Amino acid sequence: MERSASQSTASSSSKRWLSTTAKETIAGYLFAAPMLIGLTVFILIPMVSLFFISLTKWNFIQGFRGVEMIGLDNFRHLFQDKSFFVSMLNNIKLLLAVPFTLLFSLVIAIVVDEKVYFKSFFKIIYFMPYISSVVAVAIVFQILFHPSQGPVNGFLMSLGVTNPPKWLADPTYALPSIMMITVWTSIGFNMVVYLAGLQSIPKDLYEAADIDGASSWRKFRSITVPMLSPTTFFLLITGIIYSFKTFDLIAVLTQGGPAKSTNVMVYEIYDQAFVNLKMGYAAAESVFLFAVILLITVVQFWGQKKWVNY
Amino acid sequence: MLVIGIIFLLPFIWMLSASFKPEADVFKYPVQWIPHNWNVVENYRAVWFGDPPFMLYYWNSIKVSVMTILISVITSAMAAYAFSKIYFRGRDTLFIIVLLTFMIPGQAVLVPQFIMYRSLGLFDTHIGLVLLESFSALGTFMLRQAFMSIHSEFIESAKIDGAGHLRIFAQIALPLVQPFIATYAILRFIWTWNDYQAPLIFLRSPELFTVQLGINRFADATGEYYSLIMAGTCSAILPLVIVFLLAQKHVIGGIALGGVKG
Numbered sequence: 245m246e247r248s249a250s251q252s253t254a255s256s257s258s259k260r261w262l263s264t265t266a267k268e269t270i271a272g273y274l275f276a277a278p279m280l281i282g283l284t285v286f287i288l289i290p291m292v293s294l295f296f297i298s299l300t301k302w303n304f305i306q307g308f309r310g311v312e313m314i315g316l317d318n319f320r321h322l323f324q325d326k327s328f329f330v331s332m333l334n335n336i337k338l339l340l341a342v343p344f345t346l347l348f349s350l351v352i353a354i355v356v357d358e359k360v361y362f363k364s365f366f367k368i369i370y371f372m373p374y375i376s377s378v379v380a381v382a383i384v385f386q387i388l389f390h391p392s393q394g395p396v397n398g399f400l401m402s403l404g405v406t407n408p409p410k411w412l413a414d415p416t417y418a419l420p421s422i423m424m425i426t427v428w429t430s431i432g433f434n435m436v437v438y439l440a441g442l443q444s445i446p447k448d449l450y451e452a453a454d455i456d457g458a459s460s461w462r463k464f465r466s467i468t469v470p471m472l473s474p475t476t477f478f479l480l481i482t483g484i485i486y487s488f489k490t491f492d493l494i495a496v497l498t499q500g501g502p503a504k505s506t507n508v509m510v511y512e513i514y515d516q517a518f519v520n521l522k523m524g525y526a527a528a529e530s531v532f533l534f535a536v537i538l539l540i541t542v543v544q545f546w547g548q549k550k551w552v553n554y
Numbered sequence: 555m556l557v558i559g560i561i562f563l564l565p566f567i568w569m570l571s572a573s574f575k576p577e578a579d580v581f582k583y584p585v586q587w588i589p590h591n592w593n594v595v596e597n598y599r600a601v602w603f604g605d606p607p608f609m610l611y612y613w614n615s616i617k618v619s620v621m622t623i624l625i626s627v628i629t630s631a632m633a634a635y636a637f638s639k640i641y642f643r644g645r646d647t648l649f650i651i652v653l654l655t656f657m658i659p660g661q662a663v664l665v666p667q668f669i670m671y672r673s674l675g676l677f678d679t680h681i682g683l684v685l686l687e688s689f690s691a692l693g694t695f696m697l698r699q700a701f702m703s704i705h706s707e708f709i710e711s712a713k714i715d716g717a718g719h720l721r722i723f724a725q726i727a728l729p730l731v732q733p734f735i736a737t738y739a740i741l742r743f744i745w746t747w748n749d750y751q752a753p754l755i756f757l758r759s760p761e762l763f764t765v766q767l768g769i770n771r772f773a774d775a776t777g778e779y780y781s782l783i784m785a786g787t788c789s790a791i792l793p794l795v796i797v798f799l800l801a802q803k804h805v806i807g808g809i810a811l812g813g814v815k816g
């Protein structure tokens with residue numbers, strides 16, 4: 245009798261314990277549900293269907309009846325497509341803006357970091373282009389770079405340049421112009437991350453170097469640069485990924501022109517899908533873009549362990 | 555340093571000054587940084603009350619941004635709470651799945667999203683645009699970090715007092731992470747207000763246009779009236795500048811903390 249009573253309390257308490265775990269699990273799923281459903285419907289399902297669409301030839305005007313399975317033909321076509329190849333090459337050229345951004349941001353971050361006064365004032369100034377709307381900025385630069393009336397060429401001509409470049413209207417200068425604007429807008433973000441990195445370097449390293457009589461250049465080379473390597477690596481990767489996603493500037497400023505000189509992959513996808521309405525082909529291009537960005541992300545995880553000082 | 559700073563801001567200064575001038579003075583060289591002739595009221599009136607209707611674009615952008623912030627903050631905070639303060643089976647696996655969606659670039663899924671929107675009737679609606687921008691792993695991740703900093707004793711003692719998770723979440727956890735919520739909401743505002751690609755693809759009717767689409771349409775429609783176009787771009791940037799100046803610590807802190815790039 246006594247034994248069974250103790251058994252029953254044990255089992256009822258284990259039941260209660262079970263039921264609290266069950267309750268916790270239900271609560272957990274209920275709390276996470278809105279986000280999980282949202283991510284599934286708006287990101288995961290589209291991602292899975294992307295692979296399916298990339299295997300079809302789909303003229304969107306005919307609706308679902310316009311779907312035609314063609315296997316890997318889109319991908320075969322992709323690797324022979326000159327226009328896609330050019331857009332990929334432009335993406336690679338655009339990457340040149342990343343090291344410039346890193347260099348300028350680092351220099352500005354060091355100067356701002358050493359400034360005692362007006363630190364937050366300078367932070368705000370360099371951050372302004374980053375928060376400003378890309379479309380508005382693009383329109384402003386379109387006017388500033390206007391070949392005949394723009395103030396930039398006005399300035400160049402007053403310096404005695406007789407034949408200033410036509411900037412966005414000239415196939416040779418269009419992509420470099422886009423790169424200049426990208427550098428200008430990204431410096432704020434990079435500088436702020438560099439500032440956070442600079443502030444995490446222990447001050448006694450510099451003090452020890454001072455005792456050894458190291459020059460400022462030496463300190464910069466042997467302490468600042470290596471200690472910032474995780475930050476630099478992080479910014480390099482985010483910069484590269486961001487560069488592959490450039491769309492707004494191109495869409496507003498050049499629409500891929502002149503003569504495809506600024507046609508980047510994302511714009512090419514947009515053009516094929518929403519202008520030419522070739523959904524299947526655009527999906528195949530998207531799969532390729534996804535693979536590229538995934539590869540860079542994997543390199544980041546791998547590289548973090550390999551060559552970065554923590 | 556000050557000189558470099560000013561050179562950095564020159565495009566903005568030029569934009570602002572051009573928006574104050576009569577059209578004839580915009581391209582005068584050397585540039586009149588402080589306009590000789592002022593035309594402020596006329597320019598801004600033409601932009602705000604003219605055609606295309608800038609007021610409407612503004613209202614649309616405000617509507618879309620506010621709805622996106624609300625849905626995004628609520629769903630992210632709830633999920634973040636679940637992933638940090640509720641112990642349930644399968645939690646870590648689910649969280650990893652959420653983080654994996656972060657690696658899918660938005661541009662890669664535009665085509666299937668577009669097809670889905672056309673068949674669901676979400677195409678060319680504000681609510682469709684809002685839903686598209688509301689679910690991101692980023693908010694869940696950022697707010698989870700915030701919830702992790704709350705000591706579990708707070709939650710345990712509330713549980714002993716008989717409070718359920720909903721109550722703990724709303725009355726204890728949320729107030730404790732308020733600054734992080736504010737940071738995330740502000741960043742979400744900047745990203746939503748600035749977004750051009752999603753509205754361009756998912757909106758078709760001009761009366762639904764957001765400011766970013768509107769300003770481009772305005773620039774096309776106004777053609778050569780550069781002073782008006784500049785008044786438009788000033789108006790498009792103004793809310794961002796105000797929010798940024800009021801909350802720059804949150805914005806810069808959030809960027810530096812999460813190292814995020816929308």
